[in-house]
Amino acid sequence: MPPKAPLNWGLLPPSFLLPSSTRSLIPLIQQNATQVSRPAITYTSIRTIKSTFKPKPDRFAYNPSKPALNSTSTAALERKAHSTPLRTGLLANKKGMTAVYDSETGKRTACTVLQLDRNEVIAHKRRDKNGYWAVQIGAGQKEARNVTRPMLGHFAAAKVHPKRWMAEFKVRNEAGLQVAVGELVGANWFTPGQWVDVKAISRGMGFEGGMKRHGFSGQPASHGQSLMHRGMGSAGGSQGSGSRVLPGKRMAGNMGNESVTVKNLKVLQVDEKNGVVVVNGCVPGPKNQIIRVTDALGKPWPQGPMTTAEIAPPAAEVLTTSGSAEVAADATATTTA
Incomplete structure (x- = not known):
């Protein structure tokens, strides 16, 4: 089909279609049109429903009363600074x-x-090289023949024996790196009365039903119920829910064996000689499970040591104290004699 000519609305028809009385007025109409030029007004009518709710503010919109938004890694670390511990945590074994x-x-x-x-x-781990501040801690001991060569070189650079477990603990800034590489951190890193968070892999329980895994009440245990006392029941509706099982439905499945964090546990006792820390309550995982122990995020930061020098007195002080004790003992023996 040939293309249709556009409709020219508002234009005069050809002169041969106009009556003879109107043809004489065409020059006057054209002259007035050139003298008076009005701006074209375009208006589009939109029919909508007026909402009674105020529009929600966009959290990415710029507000003069607020600082400019930053999407840099430095700004991200500043936003996380309030929830980043001041010092490193330690690795421990759950004994029971x-x-x-x-x-x-x-x-x-x-x-x-x-x-x-x-x-x-x-x-x-430093900000300029790795992008964040962290302390890498190793615990336990491992035979050198069971360690790969890259890891042997990593341990040799720190001048420590091969470790069985390794973990990173993020710190807020460079002040958390005051513990030097190769230093041994003991149980006195934590003080009695402070609060800690523990994180570990929970005890695996295998494939469990809905009653044990999610606390379902099960089916009625009365007359007429047969072989479905511990069944979960209906898994999804028909027409109301789209004739399907909605995603995230709680069902029977693998239970446990996942990372669990228990917050705000109080340190009751600390034994530096045996390396024992006793905390209040329960800790995830079976016996001999490796546990990450850090300062509690939901409590004020403890006034704990930031370096190992604050825990144990320097060797010079120990020698001086022992030397003075020997001199005092010799003086007492001489006086007695």
Whole structure:
């Protein structure tokens, strides 16, 4: 089909179609049109429903009363600074649960015994090189023949023995890197009375049903119910939910064996000689499970040590104290004689 000519609305028809009385007025109409030129007004009518809700502010919109938005890595670290610990955490082994009694009130408190096994600083992660601040901690011991050559070189650079477990603990700034590479950090890193967060892999329970995994009540245990007492029941509606099972439906499946964090556990006792830290409550994982112990994020930061020098006195002071004690003992023996 040939293309259709556009419709010229508002234009005069050809002169031969006009009556003779109107043809004489065409020059006057054209003259007035050239003298008076009005701007073209375009208006599009939109029919909508007026909402009674105020528009929500866009969190990415610029506001003069707020600082400019930044999308740099430095700005991201500043936003996370309030929830980043000031110092590193440590790795511990879960030895089991016991109970302690208060000598004054006689109250029994359930607790978990955690043992620290040769925690040493392996490396430091810096902002200019790695993009963040962190301390790499190694614990335990491993035979050199069971360690790959790249990892042997990594341990040799830190001048430490091969470690069985390794983990990184992020810190807020460079002040958290005051623990030097190769230093041994003991149980006195934590103080009695402070709050800690523990993180570990929970105990795996295999494939479990809905009652044990999600706490379902099961089907009625009365007359007429047969072989479905512990069944989960209907998994999805018909027409109301689209004749399908919605994503995320709680069903039977693998239970446990996932990362679990228990927050705000109180440190009850610390034994530096045996490397034992006793915390209040339960800790995820079976016995001999490796545990990440850090300062609690939901509590004020503890006034704990930032370096190992703040934990143990320097060797010079120890020698001076022992030397003065020997001199005092010799003076006492001479006086007695």
